[in-house]
Amino acid sequence: MARxxxxxxxxxxxxxxxxGIGSKTALRxxxxxxxxxxxxxxxxxxxxxxxxRQIRLCDICYNLTDAETCExxxxxxxxxxxxxxxxxxxxxxxxxxxxxxxxxxxVLHGVLSPLDGIGPDNLRVKELLRRLQGDTVRxxxxxxxxxxxxxxxxxxxxxxxxxxxxxxSRIAHxxxxxxxxxxxxxxxLSRALENRHRM
Amino acid sequence: MARxxxxxxxxxxxxxxxxGIGSKTALRxxxxxxxxxxxxxxxxxxxxxxxxRQIRLCDICYNLTDAETCExxxxxxxxxxxxxxxxxxxxxxxxxxxxxxxxxxxVLHGVLSPLDGIGPDNLRVKELLRRLQGDTVRxxxxxxxxxxxxxxxxxxxxxxxxxxxxxxSRIAHxxxxxxxxxxxxxxxLSRALENRHRM
Numbered sequence: 001m002a003r004x005x006x007x008x009x010x011x012x013x014x015x016x017x018x019x020g021i022g023s024k025t026a027l028r029x030x031x032x033x034x035x036x037x038x039x040x041x042x043x044x045x046x047x048x049x050x051x052x053r054q055i056r057l058c059d060i061c062y063n064l065t066d067a068e069t070c071e072x073x074x075x076x077x078x079x080x081x082x083x084x085x086x087x088x089x090x091x092x093x094x095x096x097x098x099x100x101x102x103x104x105x106x107v108l109h110g111v112l113s114p115l116d117g118i119g120p121d122n123l124r125v126k127e128l129l130r131r132l133q134g135d136t137v138r139x140x141x142x143x144x145x146x147x148x149x150x151x152x153x154x155x156x157x158x159x160x161x162x163x164x165x166x167x168x169s170r171i172a173h174x175x176x177x178x179x180x181x182x183x184x185x186x187x188x189l190s191r192a193l194e195n196r197h198r199m
Numbered sequence: 200m201a202r203x204x205x206x207x208x209x210x211x212x213x214x215x216x217x218x219g220i221g222s223k224t225a226l227r228x229x230x231x232x233x234x235x236x237x238x239x240x241x242x243x244x245x246x247x248x249x250x251x252r253q254i255r256l257c258d259i260c261y262n263l264t265d266a267e268t269c270e271x272x273x274x275x276x277x278x279x280x281x282x283x284x285x286x287x288x289x290x291x292x293x294x295x296x297x298x299x300x301x302x303x304x305x306v307l308h309g310v311l312s313p314l315d316g317i318g319p320d321n322l323r324v325k326e327l328l329r330r331l332q333g334d335t336v337r338x339x340x341x342x343x344x345x346x347x348x349x350x351x352x353x354x355x356x357x358x359x360x361x362x363x364x365x366x367x368s369r370i371a372h373x374x375x376x377x378x379x380x381x382x383x384x385x386x387x388l389s390r391a392l393e394n395r396h397r398m
Contacts, residue, residue, distance in 0.1 A: 004292070005254065005263060005264060005265045005269075005270075006253075006265060007246075007249055007250035007253040007254050007265055008250060008254060008263060010246045010249070010250060011246055011247060011250045014242065014243045014246045014247075018228055018231060018232075019227065019228070019231050020224065020227065020228075021228075025219065027289075028218065028219065029217055029218070029219075029220075030250075031287070031288065031289055032217060032218050033217075033247055033250070033251070034250055034251060034254050034263065036251070038251050038252070041247055041248060041251040042248060042251075043213065044213045044244075044247060045243075045244035045245070045247050045248050046244070047206075047209045047210055047213045048210060048213075048232055048240055048243060048244050049240060049241060049244050050206055050209070051206035051207060051209060051210045051229070051232070051233055052232070052233060052235070052237050052240040052241075053237070054205075054206040055204065055206050055207060055233050064204060064207060064233065065204060066204045066205060066206055070204075071204075088230070089230065090226075090230055093203070
């Protein structure tokens with residue numbers, strides 16, 4: 001035989017589709033799940049479905065939320081005049097962990113990627129423009145990643161937002177704090193040099 | 200905030216419990232799952248539950264099956280007089296992949312591990328003894344792993360089955376085929392020497 005029984009093969013197939021889960025890991029997980037008490041498998045399955053049902057996008061910034069607006073947008077103590085534009089909800093989490101930012105966010109849900117057919121209409125760009133009407137916002141910080149797509153998206157947004165007449169800035173790239181100059185990659189190093197500032 | 204919204208935190212917590220899934224992987228998977236279409240999440244959840252409901256243990260060998268007896272036990276073309284004793288259903292799969300075995304199996308579902316409170320009563324040992332009554336089986340091949348628990352379990356079973364008066368053998372351990380002698384670990388090498396045979 002060497003072939004798996006159908007229900008096990010189904011679990012294996014479903015798990016393999018998850019990012020970063022290869023065939024062997026999926027099989028190990030499948031065997032583990034089949035070995036779990038039924039009650040626990042039910043809890044796992046229901047947790048996934050519940051999360052999918054309860055989580056929606058914030059009406060204002062499009063971050064994940066289980067309410068109409070997310071905790072950041074609903075917080076009067078945050079500076080609503082500064083909007084940090086990020087690619088994904090994960091990026092909001094990373095920024096919040098740093099505790100260095102008191103403004104609000106705007107989640108694009110992706111980056112421009114013409115080769116994958118992803119243009120501005122597939123991102124929350126219209127929604128960003130709409131947010132900038134009125135005069136609440138005085139600065140937009142573009143914090144997309146520094147890979148090719150992230151840089152292209154940053155450049156596109158900077159161009160697009162220029163006529164709005166507010167400050168557009170880009171998050172700084174340079175040497176990671178605590179990182180050794182000796183071990184920095186060339187791109188990071190040349191970026192750190194470019195972005196040098198007077199002391 | 201930096202804290203996750205509740206439904207996301209729940210998914211994260213459930214996924215972290217899976218073996219080999221650390222906090223970061225669990226978070227990445229959680230975000231991915233929340234990003235999946237609801238239909239796909241439902242399919243994933245249902246596949247897990249269905250597998251748990253449909254998969255049971257074979258009445259004869261205790262391997263996983265979705266019928267009363269597994270495909271191996273139900274196959275008249277297999278040699279039912281040779282029983283290979285393995286630790287886990289995964290081991291059956293590995294043996295079957297090798298295509299080198301035409302007997303049947305017996306899955307213990309674990310190994311003796313006094314420190315974890317796992318004794319013979321927690322494994323399918325009674326069931327193995329019961330299988331050996333009657334005179335169908337003429338050889339038992341013990342194929343538990345070669346770690347401490349696997350070896351102890353093999354020794355225990357050999358002792359226990361001796362009075363039954365059938366052939367008890369142990370699967371061979373030695374140099375992996377294609378493996379370089381130079382890179383073999385000491386234990387494997389000394390085992391390979393011990394188990395040398397005349398040419």
